[in-house]
Amino acid sequence: MFEENKSDIYISPFRQRMSSMFGKSRSCSVVNLSTIPDRGVNECNIAMLGCRGSGKSALTVKFLTKRFISEYDPNLEDTYTSEEIVDQQPVLLKVMDTADQDGPVNCERYLNWANAFIVVYSIDNRRSFEACRLYLDTVSIHTKGVQQEYPVILLGNKLDMERYRQVSKSDGLSLASKYGCLFYEVSACLDFDSVQRVFHEAAREARRETERNLPVRPLFISEEKAVVSLSSANYKELPSVAQAKVITVKSSRAQSKRRAPTLTLLKGFKIF
Numbered sequence: 001m002f003e004e005n006k007s008d009i010y011i012s013p014f015r016q017r018m019s020s021m022f023g024k025s026r027s028c029s030v031v032n033l034s035t036i037p038d039r040g041v042n043e044c045n046i047a048m049l050g051c052r053g054s055g056k057s058a059l060t061v062k063f064l065t066k067r068f069i070s071e072y073d074p075n076l077e078d079t080y081t082s083e084e085i086v087d088q089q090p091v092l093l094k095v096m097d098t099a100d101q102d103g104p105v106n107c108e109r110y111l112n113w114a115n116a117f118i119v120v121y122s123i124d125n126r127r128s129f130e131a132c133r134l135y136l137d138t139v140s141i142h143t144k145g146v147q148q149e150y151p152v153i154l155l156g157n158k159l160d161m162e163r164y165r166q167v168s169k170s171d172g173l174s175l176a177s178k179y180g181c182l183f184y185e186v187s188a189c190l191d192f193d194s195v196q197r198v199f200h201e202a203a204r205e206a207r208r209e210t211e212r213n214l215p216v217r218p219l220f221i222s223e224e225k226a227v228v229s230l231s232s233a234n235y236k237e238l239p240s241v242a243q244a245k246v247i248t249v250k251s252s253r254a255q256s257k258r259r260a261p262t263l264t265l266l267k268g269f270k271i272f
């Protein structure tokens with residue numbers, strides 16, 4: 001029915017189309033969330049953590065394509081890039097769908113790369129919830145003593161499996177509050193908006209954190225210069241603060257209209 005390539009990774013016609021349309025982006029070495037002044041674009045690197053089968057890939061693909069996948073290669077680890085608009089500002093969101101075999105081992109690759117973490121468990125699997133503690137510990141040990149804080153979201157997935165629930169919402173909440181992280185419950189196979197909200201919240205928190213850590217620039221006020229420039233300026237051309245804000249919003253909207261969000265898919269997802 002479908003052809004498989006040499007490495008036994010299923011490449012759907014959809015994925016082939018996506019690769020040819022948007023190009024490829026392998027796991028990259030960008031380390032921090034930074035503002036790129038000339039484009040005004042923030043970058044946010046999100047690592048998806050959690051034990052096997054918790055739904056990391058399903059959530060990642062849901063966020064990127066609005067679709068639910070049912071089959072994939074669990075051993076592949078890849079990074080996907082999507083241009084998003086969060087709070088009217090463009091963000092280049094990179095999502096690493098990790099594939100740890102048995103808990104957090106050799107995790108420097110994502111600890112050094114990410115500036116936000118989503119730790120996933122399945123609400124119908126107690127073991128996957130317990131595994132989250134290891135990931136939360138690993139992240140908090142790694143970020144201990146670092147001035148910048150890294151947003152962490154604890155995410156209960158498979159909300160559609162309510163009747164098989166093994167982890168109560170209050171258990172999720174109390175674990176999240178113990179580690180000082182945000183907490184959500186979603187389902188990768190239900191509505192897209194809830195899943196998108198989680199990723200956008202991670203980006204929002206990471207941006208706040210970056211802004212909080214921006215070095216404070218000294219403000220120089222030269223009275224002489226101010227007099228010269230004001231006297232020679234055409235007042236109508238000087239935007240007020242309110243106008244300047246409008247201009248910023250307009251330009252980010254214009255950007256979102258100009259360019260469709262770019263998306264790079266590499267993993268052998270089977271998307272129907």
Ligand SMILES: Nc1nc2c(ncn2[C@@H]2O[C@H](COP(=O)(O)OP(=O)(O)OP(=O)(O)O)[C@@H](O)[C@H]2O)c(=O)[nH]1
Pocket residue numbers: 050051052053054055056057058059069070071072073074075098099100157158159160161186187188189190
């Ligand atoms: N019912 C239900 N099934 C889900 C949901 N999310 C994922 N699944 C299923 O759970 C299984 C595991 O999902 P994955 O997304 O592959 O999990 P993962 O965490 O990426 O697992 P690894 O790649 O092995 O690390 C798959 O069969 C998915 O179809 C969900 O929200 N609801």
